[in-house]
Amino acid sequence: MDKVMNQTAEPTPEQIQDQKMYQSMGLSDHEYHLIKDDVLHRLPNYTEVGLFSGMWSEHCSYKNSKPVLKKFYTKGEHVVKGPGEGAGIIDIGDNQGVVFKAESHNHPSAVEPFQGATTGVGGILRDIFSMGARPIASLDSLRFAEPKTDEDRYFISQIVAGISSYGNCIGVPTVGGDTVFDDAYKHNPLVNVMCVGLMDLDKIEVGAAAGVGNSIVYVGAKTGRDGINGASFASFQFDSEHESQRSAVQVGDPFTEKLVMEACLDVINNHAAALVGIQDMGAAGLVSSSAEMGSKAGGNGMVLDLDLVPQREANMTPFELMLSESQERMLLCVKAGHEDEVLQVFADHGVDAVVIGHVTDGDHYKLLHHGEVVADVPVDSLASQAPVYHRESAVPEHLKNVEKTQYQPHISNPTETLKQMLTQLTIASKESIYNTYDTQVQTNTVVAPGSDAAVARVRHHDKALAITTDVNGRYLYLNPRVGGQMAVAEAARNIVASGAVPLGITDCLNFGNPEKPDQFYELDQAAMGMSDACEKFNAPVISGNVSLNNEYDNVPIYPTPMVGMVGLIKGLKHVTTQDFKQAGDLVYVVGKTEDGFNGSQIQKMQTGNISGQLFDFDLDYEAQIQKLITDAIYQDLIASAHDISEGGLITAIAEATFGHQLGVNLSSKLTVDQFFSESQSRFVVSVAPENQAAFEKLVGNHAERLGKVTDDNHLFVSATNGYFDIDVDEAFNLWKGALPCSLK
Amino acid sequence: MKFAILAFPGSNCEMDLYYAIQDIMNEDVELVSYKNDSLDGFDAVLIPGGFSYGDYLRSGAIARFSPIIPALQAFAKSGKPVLGICNGFQILTEAGLLPGSLQKNVSAKFICDTEPLVVNNADSMFSSEFKLAQIINLPIAHGDGNYYCDQETLNDLIANDQIIFKYRNNPNGSVANIAGITNKAGNVLGMMPHPERAVEDILGSSDGIGIFQSIVNYAKSREVVTHG
Numbered sequence: 001m002d003k004v005m006n007q008t009a010e011p012t013p014e015q016i017q018d019q020k021m022y023q024s025m026g027l028s029d030h031e032y033h034l035i036k037d038d039v040l041h042r043l044p045n046y047t048e049v050g051l052f053s054g055m056w057s058e059h060c061s062y063k064n065s066k067p068v069l070k071k072f073y074t075k076g077e078h079v080v081k082g083p084g085e086g087a088g089i090i091d092i093g094d095n096q097g098v099v100f101k102a103e104s105h106n107h108p109s110a111v112e113p114f115q116g117a118t119t120g121v122g123g124i125l126r127d128i129f130s131m132g133a134r135p136i137a138s139l140d141s142l143r144f145a146e147p148k149t150d151e152d153r154y155f156i157s158q159i160v161a162g163i164s165s166y167g168n169c170i171g172v173p174t175v176g177g178d179t180v181f182d183d184a185y186k187h188n189p190l191v192n193v194m195c196v197g198l199m200d201l202d203k204i205e206v207g208a209a210a211g212v213g214n215s216i217v218y219v220g221a222k223t224g225r226d227g228i229n230g231a232s233f234a235s236f237q238f239d240s241e242h243e244s245q246r247s248a249v250q251v252g253d254p255f256t257e258k259l260v261m262e263a264c265l266d267v268i269n270n271h272a273a274a275l276v277g278i279q280d281m282g283a284a285g286l287v288s289s290s291a292e293m294g295s296k297a298g299g300n301g302m303v304l305d306l307d308l309v310p311q312r313e314a315n316m317t318p319f320e321l322m323l324s325e326s327q328e329r330m331l332l333c334v335k336a337g338h339e340d341e342v343l344q345v346f347a348d349h350g351v352d353a354v355v356i357g358h359v360t361d362g363d364h365y366k367l368l369h370h371g372e373v374v375a376d377v378p379v380d381s382l383a384s385q386a387p388v389y390h391r392e393s394a395v396p397e398h399l400k401n402v403e404k405t406q407y408q409p410h411i412s413n414p415t416e417t418l419k420q421m422l423t424q425l426t427i428a429s430k431e432s433i434y435n436t437y438d439t440q441v442q443t444n445t446v447v448a449p450g451s452d453a454a455v456a457r458v459r460h461h462d463k464a465l466a467i468t469t470d471v472n473g474r475y476l477y478l479n480p481r482v483g484g485q486m487a488v489a490e491a492a493r494n495i496v497a498s499g500a501v502p503l504g505i506t507d508c509l510n511f512g513n514p515e516k517p518d519q520f521y522e523l524d525q526a527a528m529g530m531s532d533a534c535e536k537f538n539a540p541v542i543s544g545n546v547s548l549n550n551e552y553d554n555v556p557i558y559p560t561p562m563v564g565m566v567g568l569i570k571g572l573k574h575v576t577t578q579d580f581k582q583a584g585d586l587v588y589v590v591g592k593t594e595d596g597f598n599g600s601q602i603q604k605m606q607t608g609n610i611s612g613q614l615f616d617f618d619l620d621y622e623a624q625i626q627k628l629i630t631d632a633i634y635q636d637l638i639a640s641a642h643d644i645s646e647g648g649l650i651t652a653i654a655e656a657t658f659g660h661q662l663g664v665n666l667s668s669k670l671t672v673d674q675f676f677s678e679s680q681s682r683f684v685v686s687v688a689p690e691n692q693a694a695f696e697k698l699v700g701n702h703a704e705r706l707g708k709v710t711d712d713n714h715l716f717v718s719a720t721n722g723y724f725d726i727d728v729d730e731a732f733n734l735w736k737g738a739l740p741c742s743l744k
Numbered sequence: 745m746k747f748a749i750l751a752f753p754g755s756n757c758e759m760d761l762y763y764a765i766q767d768i769m770n771e772d773v774e775l776v777s778y779k780n781d782s783l784d785g786f787d788a789v790l791i792p793g794g795f796s797y798g799d800y801l802r803s804g805a806i807a808r809f810s811p812i813i814p815a816l817q818a819f820a821k822s823g824k825p826v827l828g829i830c831n832g833f834q835i836l837t838e839a840g841l842l843p844g845s846l847q848k849n850v851s852a853k854f855i856c857d858t859e860p861l862v863v864n865n866a867d868s869m870f871s872s873e874f875k876l877a878q879i880i881n882l883p884i885a886h887g888d889g890n891y892y893c894d895q896e897t898l899n900d901l902i903a904n905d906q907i908i909f910k911y912r913n914n915p916n917g918s919v920a921n922i923a924g925i926t927n928k929a930g931n932v933l934g935m936m937p938h939p940e941r942a943v944e945d946i947l948g949s950s951d952g953i954g955i956f957q958s959i960v961n962y963a964k965s966r967e968v969v970t971h972g
Contacts, residue, residue, distance in 0.1 A: 171757070
């Protein structure tokens with residue numbers, strides 16, 4: 001092999017070995033010895049250790065989560081591309097594919113919330129357009145501490161401002177998401193961004209670099225010293241002793257991203273013959289994009305001349321150039337002889353693009369710097385031969401000897417309890433957040449944030465996509481397997497309530513440190529639960545992301561596998577929203593209500609905590625109820641449908657009155673307590689009188705008729721042992737005002 | 745008639761306008777790059793919303809130096825309709841085609857919502873489809889929509905009936921609730937609300953059609969005069 005040179009001022013291979021310097025870069029002793037003894041058969045130099053530390057990080061290699069991810073249900077007749085590419089693709093007919101993926105940016109957002117959030121949005125957009133799809137919608141699933149301190153409020157306002165700043169500029173509507181406040185996320189907020197794109201199925205692109213002599217083209221922003229080795233950083237956990245990790249955070253530039261996006265879509269759509277592959281430079285930057293493209297192609301090597309990489313700062317080392325996570329960059333493989341054609345497209349769009357290397361014979365991944373070889377490793381060793389760990393699993397302490405009976409709420413004045421519930425931040429209106437997002441650009445948003453799922457129509461076709469994000473970490477904390485099922489089931493309820501049939505899901509698996517057996521147990525069980533439900537609802541996992549080590553001072557967050565689901569609405573007339581539409585319509589609760597209080601919002605509200613054995617859940621029953629709702633919608637029997645979730649039936653009823661300032665006059669066989677139960681598999685629906693007979697025949701004994709929608713703007717609901725009695729305006733103002741008030 | 749839609753780097757509402765004109769108004773429409781230097785053959789020019797040049801420096805401040813701007817100025821001088829929406833309004837003020845400027849919203853936050861507007865002048869080539877004092881609902885989506893001008897300019901705007909649309913509930917702090925103004929000649933309109941987002945009931949409102957229809961009516965009446 002060529003002589004591998006070391007950069008001056010960098011530690012020598014011997015120093016790295018003797019002083020175990022690889023440890024601070026995120027590699028274990030075991031991993032270092034694998035590289036030295038099994039892969040290279042020599043001491044790796046500083047640059048090479050850097051390449052492996054990035055590529056073998058959890059973020060890039062999924063070394064801890066692979067055995068878990070393998071359990072996911074990923075099949076389905078409409079799946080065009082499942083997990084493994086930048087994003088998954090599902091066929092929605094008419095030669096169209098819907099492309100979607102979610103990504104977490106928790107760690108960057110914990111140290112620099114504004115930029116952490118902007119670059120989260122930017123990264124997931126690149127994953128979508130690198131597949132050849134135009135992004136049509138994004139959603140944000142956020143978890144914050146309850147805002148009590150200035151620091152809490154700072155995180156919230158900066159993360160929201162970051163999303164607003166980037167998403168609005170790029171011209172992709174932010175159509176929805178979910179926001180939950182719980183101190184389980186103190187010092188470790190979750191920022192999960194989902195993006196949905198639309199493409200013609202005959203234009204799929206993949207991230208592969210094949211064909212000896214073909215050129216590797218670097219596109220977009222210059223490389224700087226921001227976010228060096230961020231992938232490895234994301235795989236560490238935070239504690240109060242180490243607060244100065246800011247250099248690992250990148251800075252977003254949405255204007256450059258917009259130009260890069262338009263230029264890349266131009267190349268994909270109009271210069272397909274010149275393009276071999278395209279990939280986003282995301283985590284672990286240049287090394288990850290190039291090594292993955294090389295490895296996916298199979299059977300070839302690659303040489304890159306780092307002197308040709310556009311650089312923002314002087315004297316950058318090969319280590320820095322390869323591991324920088326500067327944003328708004330893409331890597332292309334272009335057919336030899338077509339370079340000028342492709343470079344001209346980028347020039348026309350005002351985007352920098354330069355050939356930095358080419359595909360070679362053999363399997364060497366070789367880097368040149370100032371004319372010397374600074375790294376030379378087998379290409380597959382980086383991208384596909386990271387070790388895989390089967391972590392030990394053990395039931396967490398808090399799941400042993402749990403209280404089996406359900407919590408019983410204390411309610412002396414039902415109306416007061418309802419008022420208190422509507423001001424819980426997890427329940428309260430999120431309008432003050434989503435009003436800072438452009439929800440309408442691209443003019444396809446039929447249902448904007450605020451209903452169960454967002455709905456984006458597919459222009460020039462009589463169909464639409466329903467999109468939602470969901471997960472209740474409290475349920476998973478009490479039972480990770482059932483909680484995992486519930487996360488997918490609730491997402492599906494939102495999709496179904498909007499008039500859609502589930503197509504598939506993406507996910508962000510936000511968990512603690514997998515090397516701790518109790519944390520791995522939660523991850524493993526949650527994934528199994530999600531997979532159970534995905535199979536039941538025929539909603540395969542087509543993409544996703546893993547964020548582990550979400551801990552602060554050794555306390556993990558609640559297990560929070562965010563589920564992003566997309567459904568298809570066949571016919572725009574079936575788009576359904578949660579608001580009651582007209583006085584005189586009949587109101588029903590569909591699905592069985594039981595005592596579902598352990599892990600509920602009312603338990604949290606009244607005791608300050610959650611505990612006990614999670615209430616029962618039956619996937620078959622859930623699927624049966626969802627099917628009834630879908631049938632009722634497609635038989636045009638339903639005027640509105642709303643999923644019942646946090647806060648229970650009474651909260652869902654109140655929310656359904658807010659849209660058109662209508663009231664209700666209802667009575668039920670349930671107790672006041674049960675109106676706050678979070679039993680799953682339920683909907684509140686309204687039905688026009690002329691459809692009463694047909695609807696009741698369809699749902700049989702699965703629904704209880706509660707009464708009517710009224711035009712007096714008053715909510716009156718009687719239970720067996722009390723009643724709720726409040727002006728809708730008063731309820732609405734409490735619900736709408738709670739969040740802005742708490743952020744002042 | 746034929747509409748031109750100018751596209752600058754960072755514009756992001758040009759396709760929304762394109763579909764509104766093509767699919768809803770059924771008129772000819774073409775995207776025109778900021779690099780072009782001619783607007784010959786067009787009957788009206790639309791400048792879309794978005795973040796031209798990232799809104800870096802100041803909204804519209806860099807787009808104003810594009811090659812197309814002299815052609816736009818000449819087109820405006822010819823008396824044909826020019827409509828700038830959101831970032832398009834900002835570009836028109838930066839290019840000196842409209843008085844005043846757009847500042848950061850008083851809340852210092854981006855606002856996306858649907859706002860009721862009051863039609864303050866129903867005789868312009870952009871508002872003839874409406875009645876005076878009619879309320880129309882149009883979406884807004886901007887961070888820098890707070891219209892400012894000095895008192896003397898405001899007096900002129902009022903005296904010449906250049907204020908076409910006013911907000912009913914001023915969402916951004918604009919002087920005199922101003923949502924949209926024309927130049928003195930009345931053929932250049934800048935407005936922060938987005939009529940192209942309100943052209944189908946399924947999107948929440950179709951009140952935006954009135955603005956495009958007014959332009960079409962004006963251009964067609966002029967055609968009759970020219971060719972008649």
